Amino acid sequence: MKIPIYPLLQVLQVKIRRVEQQEKIVLEKQQALEEEEKRLKEKEEARNKVLDHHTAKLLQLRNELDQQTTSEKVKQMKLYLKEVKIKLEVEEKKVKEQKEKVESAQKEVDTAKIELKRRRVDVDKIEIHKKGWQKEVNNEIRVYDEREEDEMGQIIFSKNHRKK
Numbered sequence: 001m002k003i004p005i006y007p008l009l010q011v012l013q014v015k016i017r018r019v020e021q022q023e024k025i026v027l028e029k030q031q032a033l034e035e036e037e038k039r040l041k042e043k044e045e046a047r048n049k050v051l052d053h054h055t056a057k058l059l060q061l062r063n064e065l066d067q068q069t070t071s072e073k074v075k076q077m078k079l080y081l082k083e084v085k086i087k088l089e090v091e092e093k094k095v096k097e098q099k100e101k102v103e104s105a106q107k108e109v110d111t112a113k114i115e116l117k118r119r120r121v122d123v124d125k126i127e128i129h130k131k132g133w134q135k136e137v138n139n140e141i142r143v144y145d146e147r148e149e150d151e152m153g154q155i156i157f158s159k160n161h162r163k164k
Helices: 009-066 071-163
Strands: none
Touching: 009 071
């Protein structure tokens, strides 16, 4: 008896193809996450640079106040310090927005991984079914072959019995 083709073979192939597509999606989402994290680091570095500048100017202002310099110079330094502080707030806002983008990208990666896991489970279920189906088919073939052998044995026996 000839071994039949697994009836759910096309379904299994489709599920396997979907798993492969989802793996590509996960990889793309992971790369997007890495890009967003890279941008976050760049924005944090820019913010830290402005923060360092702000701190340096604040120290400079304090030193000028300790030296009792003219009020015009102090006013000018305070005005400049306000501008630096505004720039620092802008940089902080950029960092915060980038952190939100990173979190969003991380959620997309997590969602894609969950979907990949679900699709792999689907493939595993069908593969388990296929193994069970193959066992059944092998048993049926074995039974069929045994019946054939029994019939052949009976025919040979009855033929030999008639000759005697």
